[in-house]
Amino acid sequence: MPQIITEQNLRNLIDLLVKEAKLVVGPKLSGSVVLYEPLTAGSDLTLDALPRRSSKELFFPICEDILSYKRENGAMKVSDMDRSKFPEAVLIGAPPCDAGSPAILDAVMSWDYKDEFYLERRRKSTIVGIACTKGDDACFCRAVGLAPDAEAGSDLFLTPLKDGSYACKAVTEKGQALVAAHQNLFAEGAGAEPKPFVDQAVEKLDLVKIKKWLEEHFEDPLWEKIADICVGCGACAFICPACHCFDINDEGSTDDGVRRKHWDACGFAKFTNHASGHNPRDVQNKRYRNRIMHKFKYYDDKFGKTLCTGCGRCIRACPVGIDIAEILEQINSK
Protein backbone atom coordinates (compact mmCIF):
# COMPACT_ATOMS: atom_id res chain seq x y z
CA MET A 1 0.00 0.00 0.00
CA PRO A 2 1.47 3.44 -0.89
CA GLN A 3 2.19 5.87 1.93
CA ILE A 4 0.86 9.40 2.20
CA ILE A 5 2.16 12.31 4.23
CA THR A 6 0.27 15.56 4.69
CA GLU A 7 2.10 18.84 4.30
CA GLN A 8 1.73 19.51 8.03
CA ASN A 9 3.19 16.12 8.86
CA LEU A 10 6.08 16.75 6.48
CA ARG A 11 6.83 19.88 8.48
CA ASN A 12 6.36 17.92 11.70
CA LEU A 13 8.85 15.38 10.38
CA ILE A 14 11.41 18.17 9.97
CA ASP A 15 10.75 19.33 13.54
CA LEU A 16 11.30 15.80 14.79
CA LEU A 17 14.48 15.31 12.80
CA VAL A 18 15.85 18.58 14.14
CA LYS A 19 15.03 17.38 17.66
CA GLU A 20 16.90 14.14 16.93
CA ALA A 21 19.93 16.38 16.31
CA LYS A 22 20.00 15.61 12.62
CA LEU A 23 21.20 18.22 10.19
CA VAL A 24 18.13 18.91 8.08
CA VAL A 25 18.77 20.82 4.87
CA GLY A 26 16.10 22.02 2.51
CA PRO A 27 14.94 24.95 0.38
CA LYS A 28 14.56 28.00 2.59
CA LEU A 29 13.97 31.65 1.90
CA SER A 30 17.24 33.37 2.64
CA GLY A 31 16.90 37.10 2.17
CA SER A 32 15.31 37.43 -1.22
CA VAL A 33 16.46 34.10 -2.64
CA VAL A 34 15.71 30.48 -1.90
CA LEU A 35 18.76 28.44 -0.97
CA TYR A 36 19.39 25.02 0.50
CA GLU A 37 20.07 25.84 4.10
CA PRO A 38 19.84 24.10 7.45
CA LEU A 39 16.23 24.12 8.58
CA THR A 40 15.60 24.83 12.23
CA ALA A 41 11.91 24.03 12.03
CA GLY A 42 9.39 22.57 9.62
CA SER A 43 8.04 26.05 8.99
CA ASP A 44 11.39 27.00 7.36
CA LEU A 45 10.78 24.72 4.40
CA THR A 46 9.63 26.47 1.25
CA LEU A 47 8.74 24.42 -1.78
CA ASP A 48 7.69 27.00 -4.32
CA ALA A 49 10.97 27.85 -6.00
CA LEU A 50 14.05 26.00 -7.19
CA PRO A 51 16.92 27.04 -4.89
CA ARG A 52 19.45 29.35 -6.52
CA ARG A 53 22.42 27.05 -5.85
CA SER A 54 22.25 23.28 -5.97
CA SER A 55 22.14 20.91 -3.00
CA LYS A 56 25.55 19.47 -3.92
CA GLU A 57 27.23 21.49 -1.19
CA LEU A 58 25.69 19.31 1.52
CA PHE A 59 28.10 16.59 0.35
CA PHE A 60 30.78 18.70 -1.25
CA PRO A 61 30.99 22.05 0.56
CA ILE A 62 32.17 25.16 -1.24
CA CYS A 63 35.16 25.11 1.03
CA GLU A 64 36.24 22.52 3.58
CA ASP A 65 39.25 21.80 5.72
CA ILE A 66 41.02 18.60 4.76
CA LEU A 67 43.82 18.75 7.33
CA SER A 68 45.39 21.04 9.86
CA TYR A 69 49.05 21.58 10.63
CA LYS A 70 50.79 23.04 13.60
CA ARG A 71 54.36 23.42 14.68
CA GLU A 72 54.84 22.21 18.23
CA ASN A 73 58.21 22.62 19.94
CA GLY A 74 59.77 23.11 16.55
CA ALA A 75 58.30 19.94 15.02
CA MET A 76 55.58 20.08 12.39
CA LYS A 77 52.49 18.04 13.14
CA VAL A 78 49.78 17.30 10.63
CA SER A 79 46.33 16.26 11.82
CA ASP A 80 43.48 14.69 9.96
CA MET A 81 39.99 16.13 10.25
CA ASP A 82 37.58 14.14 12.37
CA ARG A 83 35.07 12.89 9.86
CA SER A 84 33.16 10.96 12.53
CA LYS A 85 31.86 14.37 13.58
CA PHE A 86 30.04 14.86 10.28
CA PRO A 87 26.37 14.99 11.26
CA GLU A 88 23.67 12.55 10.21
CA ALA A 89 21.87 14.61 7.61
CA VAL A 90 18.56 14.65 5.80
CA LEU A 91 18.21 16.59 2.57
CA ILE A 92 14.56 17.30 2.15
CA GLY A 93 12.65 18.75 -0.77
CA ALA A 94 15.24 18.38 -3.51
CA PRO A 95 13.77 18.04 -7.01
CA PRO A 96 15.16 15.26 -9.24
CA CYS A 97 17.76 17.55 -10.84
CA ASP A 98 19.35 18.03 -7.40
CA ALA A 99 18.49 14.73 -5.72
CA GLY A 100 20.01 12.98 -8.73
CA SER A 101 23.42 14.64 -8.62
CA PRO A 102 25.10 12.68 -5.79
CA ALA A 103 24.27 9.48 -7.65
CA ILE A 104 26.36 10.89 -10.51
CA LEU A 105 29.18 12.34 -8.38
CA ASP A 106 29.60 9.12 -6.37
CA ALA A 107 31.40 7.70 -9.41
CA VAL A 108 34.28 10.18 -9.48
CA MET A 109 34.55 10.43 -5.72
CA SER A 110 34.78 6.69 -5.16
CA TRP A 111 36.86 5.30 -8.03
CA ASP A 112 40.35 4.16 -7.09
CA TYR A 113 41.33 6.82 -4.53
CA LYS A 114 38.34 7.48 -2.31
CA ASP A 115 37.41 10.99 -1.25
CA GLU A 116 36.20 10.19 2.26
CA PHE A 117 35.09 13.76 2.88
CA TYR A 118 32.42 13.39 0.23
CA LEU A 119 31.75 9.71 0.81
CA GLU A 120 31.34 9.95 4.57
CA ARG A 121 28.78 12.71 4.13
CA ARG A 122 27.01 10.56 1.56
CA ARG A 123 26.89 7.59 3.91
CA LYS A 124 25.46 9.75 6.65
CA SER A 125 22.76 11.37 4.57
CA THR A 126 19.28 10.53 3.46
CA ILE A 127 17.77 12.30 0.47
CA VAL A 128 14.08 13.04 0.39
CA GLY A 129 13.45 14.00 -3.22
CA ILE A 130 10.30 15.61 -4.49
CA ALA A 131 8.62 15.46 -7.88
CA CYS A 132 8.92 18.82 -9.59
CA THR A 133 5.83 20.91 -10.25
CA LYS A 134 7.51 24.28 -10.62
CA GLY A 135 10.10 24.27 -13.38
CA ASP A 136 10.63 27.05 -15.88
CA ASP A 137 11.81 27.57 -19.47
CA ALA A 138 15.39 26.79 -18.57
CA CYS A 139 14.64 23.30 -17.20
CA PHE A 140 15.56 20.35 -19.37
CA CYS A 141 15.93 17.36 -17.05
CA ARG A 142 13.88 15.20 -19.40
CA ALA A 143 16.34 15.92 -22.16
CA VAL A 144 19.22 14.36 -20.19
CA GLY A 145 17.36 11.26 -19.09
CA LEU A 146 15.88 12.44 -15.80
CA ALA A 147 12.29 13.63 -15.39
CA PRO A 148 10.26 15.80 -13.02
CA ASP A 149 9.18 12.55 -11.35
CA ALA A 150 12.51 10.68 -11.55
CA GLU A 151 13.45 8.89 -8.35
CA ALA A 152 17.13 8.45 -9.24
CA GLY A 153 19.26 9.50 -6.27
CA SER A 154 16.38 9.84 -3.80
CA ASP A 155 16.08 7.58 -0.78
CA LEU A 156 12.52 8.62 -0.21
CA PHE A 157 10.54 10.19 -3.02
CA LEU A 158 7.58 12.50 -2.56
CA THR A 159 4.98 13.26 -5.20
CA PRO A 160 2.84 16.36 -4.53
CA LEU A 161 -0.85 15.54 -4.74
CA LYS A 162 -3.72 17.82 -5.69
CA ASP A 163 -5.10 17.80 -2.14
CA GLY A 164 -1.85 19.26 -0.81
CA SER A 165 -0.47 16.01 0.62
CA TYR A 166 2.38 13.90 -0.76
CA ALA A 167 2.58 10.33 -1.97
CA CYS A 168 5.77 8.76 -0.56
CA LYS A 169 7.85 6.03 -2.04
CA ALA A 170 10.76 4.53 -0.17
CA VAL A 171 13.30 4.01 -2.94
CA THR A 172 16.14 2.69 -0.79
CA GLU A 173 16.65 1.12 2.62
CA LYS A 174 17.58 4.53 3.99
CA GLY A 175 14.21 5.82 2.82
CA GLN A 176 12.44 2.85 4.39
CA ALA A 177 14.25 3.45 7.65
CA LEU A 178 13.24 7.10 7.69
CA VAL A 179 9.57 6.16 7.23
CA ALA A 180 9.75 3.30 9.71
CA ALA A 181 11.24 5.54 12.38
CA HIS A 182 8.41 8.07 12.01
CA GLN A 183 5.60 5.78 10.98
CA ASN A 184 2.93 7.78 12.84
CA LEU A 185 3.41 10.72 10.44
CA PHE A 186 2.66 8.58 7.41
CA ALA A 187 -0.72 7.15 6.49
CA GLU A 188 -1.50 4.27 4.20
CA GLY A 189 -3.74 5.07 1.30
CA ALA A 190 -3.95 5.85 -2.39
CA GLY A 191 -4.39 9.59 -1.93
CA ALA A 192 -5.49 12.20 -4.42
CA GLU A 193 -4.29 12.65 -7.98
CA PRO A 194 -0.74 14.02 -8.46
CA LYS A 195 -0.30 17.66 -9.29
CA PRO A 196 0.78 18.17 -12.90
CA PHE A 197 4.53 18.02 -13.44
CA VAL A 198 6.40 20.72 -15.30
CA ASP A 199 6.15 20.84 -19.03
CA GLN A 200 9.52 21.16 -20.66
CA ALA A 201 10.17 22.87 -23.92
CA VAL A 202 13.26 20.83 -24.73
CA GLU A 203 12.65 17.47 -26.37
CA LYS A 204 14.49 14.41 -25.12
CA LEU A 205 18.02 14.63 -26.44
CA ASP A 206 19.87 11.77 -28.05
CA LEU A 207 22.84 11.76 -25.67
CA VAL A 208 24.55 8.97 -27.60
CA LYS A 209 24.35 11.01 -30.78
CA ILE A 210 25.58 14.14 -29.00
CA LYS A 211 28.51 12.26 -27.55
CA LYS A 212 29.41 10.91 -30.96
CA TRP A 213 29.27 14.39 -32.46
CA LEU A 214 31.51 15.70 -29.66
CA GLU A 215 33.95 12.88 -30.31
CA GLU A 216 34.23 13.86 -33.93
CA HIS A 217 34.12 17.64 -33.54
CA PHE A 218 36.77 18.59 -31.05
CA GLU A 219 37.62 21.24 -33.62
CA ASP A 220 34.49 22.89 -34.93
CA PRO A 221 33.42 26.45 -35.73
CA LEU A 222 30.61 25.96 -33.23
CA TRP A 223 33.03 26.44 -30.34
CA GLU A 224 34.12 29.87 -31.48
CA LYS A 225 30.61 30.85 -32.41
CA ILE A 226 28.99 30.05 -29.10
CA ALA A 227 31.79 30.25 -26.61
CA ASP A 228 33.97 33.20 -27.53
CA ILE A 229 31.50 35.38 -25.62
CA CYS A 230 31.90 33.41 -22.39
CA VAL A 231 33.50 35.74 -19.86
CA GLY A 232 34.85 32.93 -17.72
CA CYS A 233 33.05 34.07 -14.60
CA GLY A 234 32.55 30.48 -13.41
CA ALA A 235 28.97 31.13 -12.35
CA CYS A 236 27.76 28.14 -14.35
CA ALA A 237 30.10 25.79 -12.51
CA PHE A 238 29.47 27.18 -9.06
CA ILE A 239 25.72 26.67 -9.17
CA CYS A 240 25.86 23.36 -11.00
CA PRO A 241 24.80 20.24 -9.07
CA ALA A 242 27.24 18.11 -11.07
CA CYS A 243 30.45 20.14 -11.44
CA HIS A 244 33.14 18.75 -9.15
CA CYS A 245 36.39 20.53 -9.98
CA PHE A 246 38.29 21.87 -7.01
CA ASP A 247 41.49 23.46 -5.87
CA ILE A 248 43.54 22.86 -2.71
CA ASN A 249 45.17 25.69 -0.78
CA ASP A 250 46.61 26.44 2.63
CA GLU A 251 45.26 29.06 4.93
CA GLY A 252 47.35 30.15 7.86
CA SER A 253 50.95 30.83 8.67
CA THR A 254 53.89 28.51 8.13
CA ASP A 255 53.44 27.38 11.74
CA ASP A 256 49.73 26.93 12.13
CA GLY A 257 46.89 26.60 9.70
CA VAL A 258 44.57 24.44 7.66
CA ARG A 259 44.62 22.99 4.18
CA ARG A 260 41.38 23.49 2.33
CA LYS A 261 39.67 22.03 -0.66
CA HIS A 262 37.41 24.48 -2.46
CA TRP A 263 35.40 24.69 -5.65
CA ASP A 264 37.09 25.74 -8.83
CA ALA A 265 35.94 26.01 -12.43
CA CYS A 266 37.40 24.95 -15.77
CA GLY A 267 36.07 28.21 -17.17
CA PHE A 268 38.69 30.22 -15.29
CA ALA A 269 41.61 31.33 -17.43
CA LYS A 270 44.26 30.13 -14.97
CA PHE A 271 42.72 26.73 -14.37
CA THR A 272 45.16 24.90 -16.62
CA ASN A 273 47.91 27.50 -16.87
CA HIS A 274 51.36 25.92 -16.60
CA ALA A 275 54.05 27.65 -14.60
CA SER A 276 56.00 28.07 -17.84
CA GLY A 277 53.23 30.34 -19.08
CA HIS A 278 52.02 27.70 -21.53
CA ASN A 279 48.27 27.21 -21.27
CA PRO A 280 46.66 24.24 -23.02
CA ARG A 281 43.29 25.98 -22.89
CA ASP A 282 44.53 29.42 -23.75
CA VAL A 283 41.33 30.93 -25.10
CA GLN A 284 37.86 31.00 -23.61
CA ASN A 285 36.13 28.88 -26.20
CA LYS A 286 38.52 26.02 -25.46
CA ARG A 287 37.59 26.29 -21.81
CA TYR A 288 33.89 26.27 -22.57
CA ARG A 289 34.41 23.35 -24.93
CA ASN A 290 35.99 21.46 -22.05
CA ARG A 291 32.90 22.16 -19.96
CA ILE A 292 30.61 20.60 -22.55
CA MET A 293 33.02 17.78 -23.34
CA HIS A 294 33.48 16.90 -19.67
CA LYS A 295 29.75 16.75 -19.07
CA PHE A 296 28.61 14.94 -22.18
CA LYS A 297 31.62 12.93 -23.27
CA TYR A 298 34.57 12.53 -20.88
CA TYR A 299 32.52 11.70 -17.79
CA ASP A 300 30.51 9.23 -19.80
CA ASP A 301 33.71 7.69 -21.20
CA LYS A 302 35.03 7.15 -17.70
CA PHE A 303 31.96 6.47 -15.62
CA GLY A 304 29.10 5.83 -18.04
CA LYS A 305 27.16 8.83 -16.79
CA THR A 306 26.23 12.28 -18.03
CA LEU A 307 27.52 15.06 -15.79
CA CYS A 308 24.40 17.22 -16.07
CA THR A 309 20.96 16.89 -14.56
CA GLY A 310 19.26 19.49 -16.73
CA CYS A 311 18.51 21.79 -13.81
CA GLY A 312 18.91 24.82 -16.07
CA ARG A 313 20.74 26.82 -13.42
CA CYS A 314 23.68 27.66 -15.67
CA ILE A 315 21.25 29.01 -18.25
CA ARG A 316 19.54 31.26 -15.71
CA ALA A 317 22.82 32.48 -14.27
CA CYS A 318 25.01 33.08 -17.30
CA PRO A 319 25.61 36.83 -17.62
CA VAL A 320 26.09 36.61 -21.39
CA GLY A 321 23.18 34.29 -22.10
CA ILE A 322 25.00 31.09 -23.01
CA ASP A 323 22.34 28.39 -23.07
CA ILE A 324 23.64 24.87 -22.65
CA ALA A 325 20.29 23.31 -23.59
CA GLU A 326 20.20 25.27 -26.81
CA ILE A 327 23.74 24.16 -27.64
CA LEU A 328 22.79 20.54 -27.00
CA GLU A 329 19.71 20.92 -29.18
CA GLN A 330 21.85 22.40 -31.92
CA ILE A 331 24.23 19.46 -31.75
CA ASN A 332 21.34 17.02 -31.51
CA SER A 333 19.82 18.36 -34.71
CA LYS A 334 23.05 18.14 -36.73
Next chain:
Amino acid sequence: MCKSDNIYLPNLATIEAIVDETPDVRTLRLVFQDEQVRENFSFRAGQFAEYSSFGFGESTFCIASAPTRKGYIECCFRSVGRVTESLRRLEVGDTVGVRGPYGNSFPIEEFYGKSLVFIAGGIALPPLRTVIWNCLDLRDKFKDITIVYGARSEADLVYKHELKEWQERDDVRLVKCVDPGGAGPDFDGKVGFVPTVLEEAAPSAENTIALVCGPPIMIKFTLPVLERLGFTDDNIYTTLENRMKCGVGKCGRCNVGNVYVCKDGPVFTARQVKAMSQEF
Protein backbone atom coordinates in the same frame (compact mmCIF):
# COMPACT_ATOMS: atom_id res chain seq x y z
CA MET B 1 52.21 8.84 10.70
CA CYS B 2 48.60 8.23 11.57
CA LYS B 3 46.85 5.62 9.49
CA SER B 4 44.10 7.46 7.76
CA ASP B 5 41.81 7.08 4.81
CA ASN B 6 42.27 10.78 4.02
CA ILE B 7 43.78 10.73 0.54
CA TYR B 8 44.90 14.34 0.90
CA LEU B 9 47.04 13.77 3.98
CA PRO B 10 50.78 14.03 3.26
CA ASN B 11 53.61 12.20 4.96
CA LEU B 12 56.13 14.43 6.63
CA ALA B 13 59.69 14.51 5.39
CA THR B 14 62.80 16.34 6.52
CA ILE B 15 65.01 18.20 4.09
CA GLU B 16 68.31 16.39 4.45
CA ALA B 17 70.28 18.19 1.76
CA ILE B 18 69.87 21.05 -0.68
CA VAL B 19 71.69 21.48 -3.98
CA ASP B 20 71.34 24.62 -6.05
CA GLU B 21 71.46 23.37 -9.62
CA THR B 22 71.05 26.76 -11.32
CA PRO B 23 70.13 30.20 -10.01
CA ASP B 24 66.45 29.19 -9.88
CA VAL B 25 66.49 25.39 -9.78
CA ARG B 26 67.00 23.54 -6.54
CA THR B 27 67.18 19.88 -5.55
CA LEU B 28 65.86 18.75 -2.16
CA ARG B 29 66.83 15.43 -0.67
CA LEU B 30 63.95 14.32 1.56
CA VAL B 31 63.82 11.69 4.27
CA PHE B 32 60.48 10.56 5.65
CA GLN B 33 60.15 11.24 9.35
CA ASP B 34 58.10 8.15 10.13
CA GLU B 35 60.27 5.07 10.19
CA GLN B 36 57.61 2.81 8.73
CA VAL B 37 56.93 5.18 5.86
CA ARG B 38 60.66 5.43 5.25
CA GLU B 39 60.91 1.65 4.98
CA ASN B 40 57.74 1.03 3.02
CA PHE B 41 57.78 3.92 0.58
CA SER B 42 58.43 2.65 -2.91
CA PHE B 43 57.84 4.09 -6.33
CA ARG B 44 58.62 3.54 -9.99
CA ALA B 45 60.59 5.83 -12.26
CA GLY B 46 58.31 8.41 -13.82
CA GLN B 47 55.88 8.73 -10.92
CA PHE B 48 55.25 12.08 -9.31
CA ALA B 49 54.25 13.38 -5.88
CA GLU B 50 52.53 16.38 -4.35
CA TYR B 51 54.99 18.28 -2.17
CA SER B 52 53.71 20.73 0.38
CA SER B 53 55.16 23.77 1.94
CA PHE B 54 52.92 24.34 4.93
CA GLY B 55 51.19 27.68 4.79
CA PHE B 56 51.53 27.89 1.00
CA GLY B 57 50.09 24.70 -0.42
CA GLU B 58 51.15 21.92 -2.72
CA SER B 59 53.08 21.63 -5.95
CA THR B 60 53.55 18.72 -8.33
CA PHE B 61 57.04 17.42 -9.13
CA CYS B 62 58.28 14.13 -10.41
CA ILE B 63 60.36 12.06 -8.02
CA ALA B 64 63.77 12.83 -9.44
CA SER B 65 65.85 10.28 -7.60
CA ALA B 66 66.04 6.66 -8.75
CA PRO B 67 63.86 3.93 -7.21
CA THR B 68 67.03 1.88 -6.97
CA ARG B 69 68.42 4.35 -4.39
CA LYS B 70 66.65 3.73 -1.11
CA GLY B 71 66.21 5.67 2.11
CA TYR B 72 65.43 9.06 0.59
CA ILE B 73 63.73 10.72 -2.34
CA GLU B 74 64.71 13.81 -4.26
CA CYS B 75 62.77 16.44 -6.08
CA CYS B 76 64.19 19.14 -8.28
CA PHE B 77 62.14 22.22 -9.01
CA ARG B 78 62.29 25.61 -10.61
CA SER B 79 61.02 28.56 -8.58
CA VAL B 80 58.18 30.00 -10.57
CA GLY B 81 55.42 30.86 -8.18
CA ARG B 82 53.89 30.78 -4.77
CA VAL B 83 54.58 27.25 -3.61
CA THR B 84 57.92 26.76 -5.31
CA GLU B 85 59.24 30.05 -3.96
CA SER B 86 58.18 29.13 -0.45
CA LEU B 87 59.81 25.70 -0.80
CA ARG B 88 62.94 27.53 -1.79
CA ARG B 89 62.96 29.50 1.43
CA LEU B 90 63.15 26.27 3.47
CA GLU B 91 66.43 25.08 4.90
CA VAL B 92 68.10 21.80 5.75
CA GLY B 93 66.21 20.28 8.69
CA ASP B 94 62.88 21.88 7.75
CA THR B 95 59.76 19.81 7.16
CA VAL B 96 57.80 19.38 3.94
CA GLY B 97 54.77 17.23 3.15
CA VAL B 98 54.83 14.52 0.49
CA ARG B 99 51.79 12.78 -0.97
CA GLY B 100 52.27 10.01 -3.47
CA PRO B 101 53.69 8.32 -5.40
CA TYR B 102 51.07 8.93 -8.06
CA GLY B 103 50.63 8.21 -11.73
CA ASN B 104 52.04 5.59 -14.04
CA SER B 105 55.70 5.04 -14.80
CA PHE B 106 58.21 4.12 -17.47
CA PRO B 107 57.95 0.36 -18.16
CA ILE B 108 61.65 -0.20 -17.54
CA GLU B 109 61.47 -4.00 -17.59
CA GLU B 110 60.17 -3.79 -21.14
CA PHE B 111 63.34 -1.90 -22.09
CA TYR B 112 65.67 -4.70 -20.94
CA GLY B 113 67.95 -5.80 -23.77
CA LYS B 114 67.47 -2.60 -25.72
CA SER B 115 69.43 0.59 -26.28
CA LEU B 116 68.12 3.80 -24.75
CA VAL B 117 68.22 7.39 -25.92
CA PHE B 118 67.29 10.04 -23.37
CA ILE B 119 66.40 13.47 -24.73
CA ALA B 120 65.73 16.29 -22.27
CA GLY B 121 65.40 20.04 -22.36
CA GLY B 122 65.92 22.50 -19.53
CA ILE B 123 64.25 21.69 -16.24
CA ALA B 124 62.80 18.51 -17.77
CA LEU B 125 65.88 16.48 -16.93
CA PRO B 126 64.56 15.44 -13.46
CA PRO B 127 61.80 13.16 -14.81
CA LEU B 128 64.42 11.42 -16.96
CA ARG B 129 67.16 11.48 -14.36
CA THR B 130 65.18 9.01 -12.26
CA VAL B 131 65.11 6.63 -15.24
CA ILE B 132 68.73 7.30 -16.17
CA TRP B 133 69.98 6.35 -12.72
CA ASN B 134 67.54 3.47 -12.49
CA CYS B 135 68.98 2.11 -15.75
CA LEU B 136 72.60 2.91 -14.90
CA ASP B 137 72.14 1.01 -11.65
CA LEU B 138 71.05 -1.95 -13.80
CA ARG B 139 73.59 -1.18 -16.54
CA ASP B 140 73.99 -4.83 -17.70
CA LYS B 141 70.37 -5.02 -18.74
CA PHE B 142 70.71 -2.41 -21.48
CA LYS B 143 72.77 -1.98 -24.63
CA ASP B 144 73.89 1.55 -25.62
CA ILE B 145 72.79 4.47 -23.48
CA THR B 146 72.78 7.94 -25.05
CA ILE B 147 71.75 11.14 -23.29
CA VAL B 148 71.04 14.29 -25.27
CA TYR B 149 70.46 17.17 -22.90
CA GLY B 150 70.14 20.85 -23.65
CA ALA B 151 69.20 24.09 -21.93
CA ARG B 152 68.90 27.74 -22.88
CA SER B 153 72.31 28.57 -21.48
CA GLU B 154 75.18 26.92 -19.72
CA ALA B 155 73.90 28.31 -16.41
CA ASP B 156 70.53 26.64 -16.98
CA LEU B 157 71.94 23.10 -17.23
CA VAL B 158 70.82 21.18 -14.15
CA TYR B 159 72.70 18.39 -12.36
CA LYS B 160 76.06 19.71 -13.62
CA HIS B 161 77.96 17.36 -11.32
CA GLU B 162 76.10 14.38 -12.70
CA LEU B 163 76.52 15.51 -16.31
CA LYS B 164 80.26 15.43 -15.62
CA GLU B 165 79.98 11.95 -14.20
CA TRP B 166 78.01 10.71 -17.23
CA GLN B 167 80.48 12.39 -19.55
CA GLU B 168 83.35 10.54 -17.90
CA ARG B 169 81.72 7.12 -17.94
CA ASP B 170 82.57 5.03 -20.95
CA ASP B 171 79.29 3.13 -20.88
CA VAL B 172 77.22 6.29 -21.49
CA ARG B 173 77.29 8.74 -24.38
CA LEU B 174 76.35 12.25 -23.25
CA VAL B 175 75.66 14.95 -25.79
CA LYS B 176 75.18 18.21 -23.96
CA CYS B 177 74.13 21.41 -25.67
CA VAL B 178 72.96 24.98 -25.13
CA ASP B 179 70.91 27.28 -27.33
CA PRO B 180 72.87 29.63 -29.63
CA GLY B 181 74.18 32.51 -27.52
CA GLY B 182 74.00 30.48 -24.32
CA ALA B 183 77.53 29.10 -24.25
CA GLY B 184 80.41 30.56 -22.27
CA PRO B 185 84.00 30.55 -23.62
CA ASP B 186 84.86 27.26 -21.92
CA PHE B 187 81.72 25.31 -22.77
CA ASP B 188 82.65 21.77 -23.70
CA GLY B 189 79.32 20.81 -25.29
CA LYS B 190 77.54 21.64 -28.49
CA VAL B 191 75.74 24.83 -29.43
CA GLY B 192 72.30 24.35 -30.95
CA PHE B 193 68.72 23.39 -30.17
CA VAL B 194 67.99 19.93 -28.82
CA PRO B 195 66.20 18.60 -31.94
CA THR B 196 69.04 19.73 -34.22
CA VAL B 197 71.73 18.35 -31.94
CA LEU B 198 69.83 15.08 -31.69
CA GLU B 199 69.69 14.79 -35.46
CA GLU B 200 73.45 15.36 -35.70
CA ALA B 201 74.14 12.83 -32.96
CA ALA B 202 72.00 10.40 -34.96
CA PRO B 203 71.57 7.56 -32.45
CA SER B 204 70.52 4.32 -34.11
CA ALA B 205 66.83 3.48 -33.83
CA GLU B 206 67.58 -0.23 -34.10
CA ASN B 207 66.18 -2.01 -31.01
CA THR B 208 66.15 1.37 -29.24
CA ILE B 209 63.73 3.22 -27.00
CA ALA B 210 63.66 7.02 -26.98
CA LEU B 211 62.56 8.90 -23.85
CA VAL B 212 61.79 12.58 -24.38
CA CYS B 213 61.01 15.22 -21.77
CA GLY B 214 60.94 18.94 -22.25
CA PRO B 215 58.78 21.93 -22.94
CA PRO B 216 55.91 21.21 -25.34
CA ILE B 217 57.66 23.16 -28.10
CA MET B 218 60.81 21.04 -27.80
CA ILE B 219 58.80 17.82 -27.91
CA LYS B 220 56.93 19.08 -30.95
CA PHE B 221 60.18 19.58 -32.89
CA THR B 222 61.89 16.47 -31.52
CA LEU B 223 59.27 13.94 -32.60
CA PRO B 224 59.78 14.49 -36.37
CA VAL B 225 63.55 14.13 -35.89
CA LEU B 226 63.07 10.82 -34.09
CA GLU B 227 60.79 9.74 -36.90
CA ARG B 228 63.47 10.57 -39.47
CA LEU B 229 65.97 8.57 -37.42
CA GLY B 230 63.63 5.59 -37.71
CA PHE B 231 61.91 5.52 -34.33
CA THR B 232 58.31 4.38 -34.32
CA ASP B 233 55.64 6.02 -32.15
CA ASP B 234 55.50 2.96 -29.90
CA ASN B 235 59.20 3.25 -29.12
CA ILE B 236 59.07 6.89 -28.05
CA TYR B 237 58.06 7.76 -24.48
CA THR B 238 57.36 11.17 -23.04
CA THR B 239 55.65 12.73 -20.04
CA LEU B 240 52.86 15.29 -20.01
CA GLU B 241 53.02 17.84 -17.25
CA ASN B 242 49.56 19.31 -17.08
CA ARG B 243 48.70 21.47 -14.17
CA MET B 244 47.61 19.24 -11.28
CA LYS B 245 46.12 19.69 -7.89
CA CYS B 246 44.66 16.51 -6.39
CA GLY B 247 46.92 14.10 -8.26
CA VAL B 248 44.32 11.36 -7.84
CA GLY B 249 41.66 11.90 -10.51
CA LYS B 250 39.19 14.04 -8.60
CA CYS B 251 39.83 17.75 -9.09
CA GLY B 252 39.23 17.68 -12.84
CA ARG B 253 42.23 19.79 -13.70
CA CYS B 254 44.75 17.70 -15.58
CA ASN B 255 42.67 16.11 -18.31
CA VAL B 256 43.56 16.02 -21.97
CA GLY B 257 40.26 14.90 -23.40
CA ASN B 258 39.18 11.88 -21.44
CA VAL B 259 42.74 11.09 -20.40
CA TYR B 260 43.56 12.10 -16.83
CA VAL B 261 47.27 12.83 -16.82
CA CYS B 262 47.48 12.24 -13.05
CA LYS B 263 45.97 8.75 -13.34
CA ASP B 264 46.59 7.56 -16.90
CA GLY B 265 49.94 9.37 -17.15
CA PRO B 266 52.21 11.25 -16.82
CA VAL B 267 54.12 8.75 -19.00
CA PHE B 268 52.76 8.19 -22.50
CA THR B 269 54.09 6.81 -25.76
CA ALA B 270 54.18 9.12 -28.76
CA ARG B 271 51.39 7.00 -30.21
CA GLN B 272 49.17 7.72 -27.21
CA VAL B 273 49.98 11.42 -27.30
CA LYS B 274 49.18 11.67 -30.99
CA ALA B 275 45.80 10.02 -30.40
CA MET B 276 44.85 12.70 -27.88
CA SER B 277 42.99 15.89 -28.59
CA GLN B 278 45.61 18.58 -29.21
CA GLU B 279 44.92 20.26 -25.91
CA PHE B 280 48.17 20.03 -24.01
